[in-house]
Amino acid sequence: MRKNKENFIPYYNQFKNKIYNYFLYRVGFNKPLAEDLTSEVFVKAFKNFDEFDEGKKFQSWIYMIAHNHLVNHYKADKHEVSLELMEDFLHYADTSAEEKYEFERVLKIISSMEGSDRDVLQLKFIDELNNQEIAETLEKEEGAIRTQISRSLVKLRKILNINVEE
Amino acid sequence: MDKLDKILSSMPKAKFSRQVDIKVKFKLYRLIFLEKLKSFNALPAYKMALAYKGLAFILAVTAIFSATSIYAYASNDIIPGTPLYPLKIAIEKIEQKIAITSTAKIDNYEKISNRRLQEAVNLSQQENKIVSEKINKNIDTNIANNQKIKNSINKLSDSEAVAAILQAKKRDQKELESLNKIADFAKNRNDEAVLQKVNEAREIINHQEYKQDEEIKYQDIKTFDLQSDNDENNNINNKNKETGSTYKKEKIDKIKSSSEENLLLYNNNSD
Numbered sequence: 001m002r003k004n005k006e007n008f009i010p011y012y013n014q015f016k017n018k019i020y021n022y023f024l025y026r027v028g029f030n031k032p033l034a035e036d037l038t039s040e041v042f043v044k045a046f047k048n049f050d051e052f053d054e055g056k057k058f059q060s061w062i063y064m065i066a067h068n069h070l071v072n073h074y075k076a077d078k079h080e081v082s083l084e085l086m087e088d089f090l091h092y093a094d095t096s097a098e099e100k101y102e103f104e105r106v107l108k109i110i111s112s113m114e115g116s117d118r119d120v121l122q123l124k125f126i127d128e129l130n131n132q133e134i135a136e137t138l139e140k141e142e143g144a145i146r147t148q149i150s151r152s153l154v155k156l157r158k159i160l161n162i163n164v165e166e
Numbered sequence: 167m168d169k170l171d172k173i174l175s176s177m178p179k180a181k182f183s184r185q186v187d188i189k190v191k192f193k194l195y196r197l198i199f200l201e202k203l204k205s206f207n208a209l210p211a212y213k214m215a216l217a218y219k220g221l222a223f224i225l226a227v228t229a230i231f232s233a234t235s236i237y238a239y240a241s242n243d244i245i246p247g248t249p250l251y252p253l254k255i256a257i258e259k260i261e262q263k264i265a266i267t268s269t270a271k272i273d274n275y276e277k278i279s280n281r282r283l284q285e286a287v288n289l290s291q292q293e294n295k296i297v298s299e300k301i302n303k304n305i306d307t308n309i310a311n312n313q314k315i316k317n318s319i320n321k322l323s324d325s326e327a328v329a330a331i332l333q334a335k336k337r338d339q340k341e342l343e344s345l346n347k348i349a350d351f352a353k354n355r356n357d358e359a360v361l362q363k364v365n366e367a368r369e370i371i372n373h374q375e376y377k378q379d380e381e382i383k384y385q386d387i388k389t390f391d392l393q394s395d396n397d398e399n400n401n402i403n404n405k406n407k408e409t410g411s412t413y414k415k416e417k418i419d420k421i422k423s424s425s426e427e428n429l430l431l432y433n434n435n436s437d
Contacts, residue, residue, distance in 0.1 A: 005198045012194060020182040035186045039193070046194055095178060102173050125174035157170060 008049050011058050012042055018059075019066050022127050026070055028111075029085035037073060041066045060136035063129065067119075067137050086111075109159050117152040124149055242284045246300040272318045272330055276337055279311035283344040290351035290360070301348065302363045308341070309367055312374070319376055331376045338371045345371075 019041055023034040045052075045065050052061055086107055090100050110118055123134045131149070135142040206214075238250040239257045258278055265274040286304040289297045319330045345364050352360035 016182045024180050039190045126177050
C-alpha cells in the first residue's frame with residue numbers, strides 16, 4: 001500500500017541521532033563516514049517506506065536497515081578501528097576525566113571482541129534497544145539475544161578483571 | 167546495576183551535525199517532490215487531459231472577465247440600459263474609493279462627470295422618449311460631480327489650485343459642447359424635460375466660480391509653478407523662472423483675456 005512519503009520526515013527527525021550514534025561507535029568514531037552511512041540509511045529507508053508496517057516499531061526497522069548497511073559496508077571496505085579517533089570523540093564528551101578513562105578502556109575491549117558479542121553489547125547499552133528490538137534488528141530470536149547478552153557481559157567482565165589483575 | 171552496567175549505559179552520545187542534517191532533509195524532500203511528480207504523470211491520460219482542460223477553462227474565464235471589465239469600464243457605448251452598465255458603475259465605485267488625495271479625487275470626479283455626459287449624448291441619439299429619465303439622471307450626476315470638483319479645488323493649496331482651475335475651465339467648455347449636442351437631439355425629439363435639465367446645467371457652468379480664482383491672480387507670478395498639459399509652456403516656465411520676463415508676459419496675456427478689473431488689480435500690485 002502506497003504511503004504518504006511526507007510521513008517519513010518525523011521518523012527521520014526522531015531517529016537521526018540514534019542511527020548516527022550507531023554508526024559512529026561502529027566505524028571507529030570516523031565522523032564523516034558515520035554521517036555518510038546515516039544519510040544512506042535514511043534514503044534507503046525512505047525508498048522502501050512503503051514496505052514498512054506501521055503497526056510495528058519504526059526503531060526496529062531502521063536499526064535493521066542500518067545493521068545490514070553496515071555489514072555491506074564492511075564487506076566492501078574493511079578497515080581498522082582508529083583508537084585515535086575514539087580518543088578524540090571521548091575527549092569532547094561532557095564527562096569527568098575518570099569516566100572518560102573508564103569509557104576508553106571498555107570501548108577498546110569491546111572493539112576487540114567478536115562481532116556477535118560486540119553487536120549485542122553496543123545495541124543493548126549504547127543504542128539502548130530492548131531485547132525484542134535487538135532480536136528484530138539482528139533477525140534472531142529474543143531468547144537467543146538474551147542469552148547472547150549475558151554471555152557477552154561475562155566475557156567482558158572477565159577481560160576487564162584480567163586487566164585489573166594485571 | 168553494577169559498575170560495568172553503569173559505565174556501559176552512560177557512554178557519551180553524539181549528535182548529528184546540523185549541516186549534514188540539512189543536506190539529508192534536502193535529499194528527502196527532493197525525493198518526495200519527485201514522487202509527487204511521478205504520481206501526477208502516472209495519471210491516466212484522460213484524467214490529465216481533464217486537469218489541463220479545467221485549468222485552460224479557468225484561464226479563459228479569467229481572461230474573458232478581465233477583457234469584459236476593461237471594455238465595460240472604458241467604453242462610452244456602455245450606457246444605462248445595457249447589460250454591462252452595472253459592471254461599469256461597480257468599477258467606477260472602486261476607483262472612487264482608491265482616490266484618496268484631493269487631486270486624485272478631482273481627477274476621478276472629472277472622469278466620471280465626463281463619462282456621464284458622453285453617455286447622455288449617446289442616449290440622446292436614441293429615438294424613444296424613455297431615455298429622457300436616464301439622460302436627466304446622467305446630467306444630475308454630472309452637476310453633482312462638478313460641485314464636488316469645486317469643493318475639492320477649494321481644499322487645495324494655491325499652487326495646486328491654479329492647475330486644477332485651468333483644467334476645470336477647459337473641462338467646462340467641453341461640457342458645454344456636450345450639453346449643446348444633447349439639447350439639439352432633445353429639440354428634435356421635442357423633449358422638454360431634457361431641454362430644461364440641459365439649461366439648468368449650462369447655467370451652473372456659465373456662472374461657475376472657483377473661490378481661489380481671484381486670490382491667485384494677485385499673487386507674484388514668479389512663484390507660480392503651473393502644471394500644464396502643454397510641454398512647451400512647462401519648458402518656458404522652467405527656463406524663465408530665473409528671469410521671469412517671458413513667463414510674466416505670457417501670464418499677463420492670459421489674465422488679460424479674462425476680466426479687465428482683475429488686470430487692473432494685478433498691475434497695481436506689481437508696482
